[in-house]
Amino acid sequence: MKKYSRHEAREIINELLVEIFNRILAIEGQNLKDKGIKLSMSEVHVLEAIELSEEPIMSNIAKRLGITIGSLTTAINTLYQKGYVSRDRDAEDRRKVMVGLTTKAIEVLDEHDAFHKEMIDSIFEDLELEKDQLLIESLEKLSTYFKK
Amino acid sequence: MKKYSRHEAREIINELLVEIFNRILAIEGQNLKDKGIKLSMSEVHVLEAIELSEEPIMSNIAKRLGITIGSLTTAINTLYQKGYVSRDRDAEDRRKVMVGLTTKAIEVLDEHDAFHKEMIDSIFEDLELEKDQLLIESLEKLSTYFKK
DNA sequence: TTCAAATTGTTTGAACTTCAAAACATATTC
């Protein structure tokens, strides 16, 4: 393994992150295609954001995704048409729209998660990556940093 | 620092990668905007791919970017219009189109690199990340794995 | 040599993603 100087290290880490990220995304996208699921990765991300939102209203979901509410509306429009989400005005505050996942969406997300887990596991087995703990600690520091 | 089981570790690493990646991209995009540069991040990526290609012909650049040649053609069209790239048929093999960077493009890339380096450096200083070497080794293994 | 196959790139049409701004709907405040 080549020894990197601290300076080279800083420069190279981002390149590696970008590369790895793009590969994972591409593989997951291909997997959806292979399974005949007519959803793009960004649509899956919307479904995931709905699943993870404490209060799944438009503004919360958009914030989690880092897109405008307007963009989310168009995304939700097509997901609704395709039968992946429900939409209901909140009874308490009728300005809010509660977005929900249909059974169909939950099935896709479960399948997707299973594939993802399998992929990650097989990678780690193949690589015999010993440094999980350190890798995570470093990544978490980075992630926390960027959240501010 | 929370201690993760090996299994949790595998699941969480991807989430962190995604998060970090998106943040960096957003920050860099904002920086371009702030500087009044009328280029999207994907256009900058095209310029970077040109810079890094040994033989900067359409197919090589597209391959490096992971997009089709047709998609790259449209990207190069607008970059050419905006004055960031040159296009010349290869004299040896006239099927090939040699793509080059203009002075304008090189200036943008230099600025972008400087910003990126500064950002990464300041992050590492703030974090006092001790595990650069290990982090890189792990990421490189992942990256290499995904390249196959 | 010569022409069919392979390589390299462009064009076209369509789908998707996103944004900003304007319009609309509902709720709160004073």
Add this chain to the structure above:
DNA sequence: GAATATGTTTTGAAGTTCAAACAATTTGAA
């Protein structure tokens, strides 16, 4: 109840990408 605040949708425009059809050039086998 008018003004303000909050939440969402609509609209119009721009950017990214792909697949398929097309064009130009090179290569290789008969």
